[in-house]
Amino acid sequence: MTTENLLILAAVIFTIGAVGVMLRRNALVAFMSVELMLNAANLAMVAFALARGGLDGQVASFFVMVVAAAEVVVGLSIIMTIFRTRRSTSVDAASLLKL
């Protein structure tokens, strides 16, 4: 297991998350894909920490987790609000802001 392997794994996970954001219509699934991308970034930082022999990467990952928690709370509230008014969690349905 080299750092390169870890980074490639992180890149693959990140890409899968991106594809999920682009392809899934369910807002919740898309949101989970975003979380997956965050996790991929965390993995990369942990890998870098290991490679460089410092703990700062792990601290950064920790902060990302905190921010992700906050983000999930607000994001899910928004999804709930949209669902309450539109009875749908499809991101395609929330396209009324266009011309």
Place this chain on the structure above:
Amino acid sequence: MTGADVAFWICGPLMVLGGLGLVLFRKAVYSALSMAFAMLNLAALYLALDAPFLGAVQIIVYTGAIMMLFLFVLMLVGVDTPDSVVETLRGQRVLSVVAAAGMLALIILGIGGSVTAAPVGLQTANSAYGGNVEGLAALIFGRYVFAFELTSALLITAAVGAMVLAHHRRVHRKLGQAELADARMKAYAETGAHPGSLPNSGVLARHNSIATPALLPDGTIAPESISPTLAGRGADVDAPALSDVTARTFRAVERVVEEEEQ
């Protein structure tokens, strides 16, 4: 091959599988479970990568709190509507996959080969304060204490924001009992809808769930006695069939009694 290598070669592919499951499952619940599976594998990988604290946090915060929150919301908004397979945006799939593949190639090309030296390892860093958790604590409450305090402000703000968003104001005044009764009588006058309460679901010998329709004296079912949602799904119990069984049993019992009397 070290233990970390083994963990990587096991957890890595499983994580990819979990991610693919997240994207490919049509039902959101399966997606969420795939996600949780991927996160658990990631936590295991963290443990193998000399990050036991992060591994614990990953399990507690992500898998425990965040994913539960997701599932909770999923249950709220309804779990039984799988995504349609039909893509509504023209070319979205092909373009997405192409763009994602391009991005993957770009990342691997640009960053993947950037660190070629063997990992330094965290033994030195962890031993400075007596362990990984202590080392992280020293950093968080030392060099990064200001950022840490800011995250607390962020969490508070997020909590307040969630409350604001979740709070919803009544658009119409809540109707009182008299008004509801009036509305019911009016509906009766106009459409003939029955003003009283609907009949209960059937209480039969072998079933008394809300999926069981009530039987009228002539043996037919009372359609109002079960929820239209259940009837629409075909989840209702075939009550006459049930009563047939009972009737048969009764007849058998009566016959036995007659025979005994004779």
Place this chain on the structure above:
Amino acid sequence: MTLLETIVPVAATGMFSWAWLMIAIPALAAALLLLGGKALDKVGPTLAVGAVWASFAIGLALFVSLLGSPVEARAVSVPLYEWISTGQWTITAGLLVDTLSILFVLLITGVGGLIHVYSLGYMAHDERKRRFFAFLNLFVAAMLVLVLADNYLVLFVGWEGVGLASYLLIGFWQHKPSAAAAAKKAFVMNRVGDLGMTMAVMAMLALFGSSAFTAVNHGIGQADQFWATLIGLLLLLGACGKSAQVPLQAWLLDAMEGPTPVSALIHAATMVTAGVYLVVRSHAIFELSSAASTAVVVVGTVTLLAGAWIGTSKDDIKKVLAGSTMSQIGYMMLAAGIGPAGYAFAIFHLLTHGFFKANMFLGAGSVMHGMEDDVNMRHYGALRKLMPWTFLTFAMGYLAIIGFPLTSGFFSKDHIIEAAFEHSTLVGSLALLGAGITAFYMTRLMLMTFFGEKRWLDGVHPHESPRVMTVPLVILAVLSIVAGAVMNGWIQGWLEPATGAHPHEVSWLPTPIGWATMAVVAAGVLVGWLVFGRKPIPTTAPATVNPLTIAGRNDLFGDAVNNTLVVQPTMMLADGAVGVDQRVIDAGADGLATMFTNLSNRGRRLQSGQVRRYALGLVAGVLLVGVLMILSQLA
């Protein structure tokens, strides 16, 4: 080349340097009345009348002063201020008080003043009386600018000013669509003439570097014959527009939509004669070009007959008089075109016509006043008993216009006919014929209005007009009778400094041509009586197949001719231009706009509102930036 003017203007001294007050007073009064608001509703009309009479007083004083001056001092130039000063030109606004202009001043302010007084009665019940008098004063001021100007550019200011006043007053009863349309028509047709005027003035400025009368008169002598003809024809075009001469005659008949005092002042006595004034003032130009002066004669003769023709067949009393005005101005034009022999007679006839035609128009107004504003003569009849003053004064005007011996028309018209015979037998004969027709249609008018059986409509109670209206009528009637005799022996000599020496002998006794004229007039009157005096007049115009009558009733098809020759080609040109504009220019512009709209619509699809599209864009952007960075690294 010798100039016809025998004197050069002298600088103004004493009283003459105040000549500008004649213009300023009515102009100020007009401004005051227009801006003063309702506060002046009561005193306004009186103020306006006072302003005109004040101008008249100044004019009279100047006239008397000129009378007392030696002949060589009978032209006074009053420079006012430097108006336009550019690199090439310096144009000074100035006045020229000479024997010609002072007669006009007296005519304008005198007859204008009488008409102002008359209007006090005629317009007494009009709600917008203040505005009416303001416009009248504006007209007087503009007309004075026109006749007192010492150069063509200032004259043009007055020329446009009277056009504006005419427009405002024809359309004074703007609530009537016909009046609004008539005002517009007069304005537009005058624009055609004004175009000629403008081009003439520009040609003068280009050729002589000045538009002053003296400079132009000097310069034209040295200029090419071609330029004299061109400028002459352009000025004639301007004169035709203002004086309603063929081919720009069609507006005058419609202009009768204005209040009757307006018809009397502007469309009979003063403004429409401005064309004659212009030709006489520009005599140096017409002298040099026989083509231009012949054109004037032709226009005058044709209009003389056309106006008379129209006058014979109209039932509207004001339109008969309007046709008659055209015809009489035709006489003046004819005289002015004849040359030095005719200038003085043109002005002479202009003055007498100003008196008797104003008299008759005001008389017609008085009749209308008593007949509930009905203008159809077929609804009149037998009014001589009920309107004695109107009848008597109108009769004076009638005698004057047909040229009854010793009335003013007798002198002035006879001279023109004689001069016409001297010029050409054909023109003379036509002028003589015109006199006969004039007698015929005026007799018709008199008989239909004042004699015969009464043919009044129900509810009409004819009555004599108030004193404030009849007194001006009486004064004008007296002038109609005596003005000719008073001026006959004097006017040629008086005008000599301005229009040149006269080779024409005038006498009190009729010449052979004079006798012939009297005979023709008598014949006209007789025919008129035979046709209209012996049997009752039908109250509706009888259907007729007489082409002469049909043509006359339709204004000789002037509108149709204008429509066919000018309006329709112009409309076709406009349609063509619109077509080119729409199919070529607009299509190009629209095509460009459509192209951008389509592009924008394509671009707008990027903003689909679909979050997933945006995510795709984000990823694609990352990809693009990354590729670019790698490429730049490689390069």
